Amino acid sequence: MKEYDVVFVTPGSFVIPSGNSSSVELVVEQVARRLRGHVRLAVIGRRSRRLRSTEIRQGVLYERVPAVSPRRYVEGVSRKLRKLRPKVIQVENRPRFARFLKRKHPGAQVWLSLHSVTFVSKPHIRRPELRRCLAAADRIVVNSHYLKNEMVRRDPRVKAKIVVNHLGVDPDRFISRWSPEGAAKREALLRRLGLQGRKIILYVGRLIPIKGVHHLLAAMPEIAGKVPEALLLVVGGAFYGSKRLTPYVRRLRRTSKPLRKHVRFVPYVPHGEVDEWFRLADVLVVPSARREAFGLVNVEAMAAGVPVIATRAGGMPEIVEEGVTGLTVEPDALGSGLAPAVISLLQNEAEVRRMGEKSVERVQRLFTWERMAERWLKLYNGR
Numbered sequence: 001m002k003e004y005d006v007v008f009v010t011p012g013s014f015v016i017p018s019g020n021s022s023s024v025e026l027v028v029e030q031v032a033r034r035l036r037g038h039v040r041l042a043v044i045g046r047r048s049r050r051l052r053s054t055e056i057r058q059g060v061l062y063e064r065v066p067a068v069s070p071r072r073y074v075e076g077v078s079r080k081l082r083k084l085r086p087k088v089i090q091v092e093n094r095p096r097f098a099r100f101l102k103r104k105h106p107g108a109q110v111w112l113s114l115h116s117v118t119f120v121s122k123p124h125i126r127r128p129e130l131r132r133c134l135a136a137a138d139r140i141v142v143n144s145h146y147l148k149n150e151m152v153r154r155d156p157r158v159k160a161k162i163v164v165n166h167l168g169v170d171p172d173r174f175i176s177r178w179s180p181e182g183a184a185k186r187e188a189l190l191r192r193l194g195l196q197g198r199k200i201i202l203y204v205g206r207l208i209p210i211k212g213v214h215h216l217l218a219a220m221p222e223i224a225g226k227v228p229e230a231l232l233l234v235v236g237g238a239f240y241g242s243k244r245l246t247p248y249v250r251r252l253r254r255t256s257k258p259l260r261k262h263v264r265f266v267p268y269v270p271h272g273e274v275d276e277w278f279r280l281a282d283v284l285v286v287p288s289a290r291r292e293a294f295g296l297v298n299v300e301a302m303a304a305g306v307p308v309i310a311t312r313a314g315g316m317p318e319i320v321e322e323g324v325t326g327l328t329v330e331p332d333a334l335g336s337g338l339a340p341a342v343i344s345l346l347q348n349e350a351e352v353r354r355m356g357e358k359s360v361e362r363v364q365r366l367f368t369w370e371r372m373a374e375r376w377l378k379l380y381n382g383r
Contacts, residue, residue: 113140202285311331311334312331319367
């Protein structure tokens with residue numbers, strides 16, 4: 001009899017679990033914790049000096065292998081899989097790994113769980129190789145209908161084996177700012193930071209061009225002119241867990257100098273602490289480019305009772321309900337549409353609260369880790 005029902009194979013780029021990982025590892029950690037007790041599962045990830053090669057955390061078996069290169073890593077993963085003998089090998093966000101592991105483990109089902117378009121696009125992979133990798137997967141699970149449509153566009157033959165499972169958040173940690181507990185936590189942090197009386201606009205994420213932070217900074221003079229108490233908090237860095245300044249980050253900082261009373265940069269915050277910053281916000285702005293598959297920050301802000309202004313692109317319209325939990329702006333209209341959207345909310349506290357409370361309701365109904373785990377469980381049981 002096979003030892004495990006499911007083994008998650010993480011990309012090997014970051015250690016799991018870790019406060020400085022990408023969202024891929026975060027999703028795996030959160031879902032695996034909630035699936036334990038329902039399926040026998042394990043997680044394989046990158047080896048680290050500070051973590052044991054084999055350990056059980058919160059009831060989940062973690063196996064770690066060296067990740068000198070992607071090839072060496074996936075070979076080490078394959079050796080671990082021979083011992084674990086899973087029914088389902090769930091490969092996270094690496095199409096090439098799925099094809100390699102299907103060849104090595106033909107008796108197991110290999111599922112490819114995709115989190116973005118990055119590793120299904122050039123320069124990471126060319127279309128002919130991608131199609132071979134997709135053909136090798138027994139099932140493909142994506143985090144948005146947008147991403148499903150993108151995969152079907154790349155290879156129509158895979159449509160029948162694609163399933164959508166939206167991501168989630170922990171509402172017990174991302175407590176709504178409108179609840180008594182959340183309001184008290186928010187007020188305490190506002191006092192500590194000396195931000196009482198400010199209207200907080202929040203950006204959380206990597207500081208890279210595709211995330212569109214420059215559009216938000218360009219909108220700030222107009223916003224500050226109409227809402228003098230407005231303050232933009234830019235939380236994040238160019239790389240996960242790093243404070244290194246890239247040319248793009250330097251440009252952002254130069255752009256913001258004339259706005260020093262209205263813009264503040266906050267270095268990278270570990271995910272375990274980021275909920276505090278979401279609660280501070282009156283509005284979260286997500287000005288990402290067209291290829292944002294989901295955007296976990298959207299649901300994290302919504303769980304905290306914060307309305308979201310997002311680009312009407314990628315998977316974000318599936319999360320942000322226009323006029324109900326936030327506002328959306330066309331990608332081509334960020335230059336003209338972003339400032340009016342932000343101003344309209346900052347000038348209407350009642351609307352901020354209405355949208356924030358509707359956001360909390362929507363998250364609890366659709367976007368929690370428990371809901372996501374329940375959908376995974378149905379897939380495993382129905383395979």
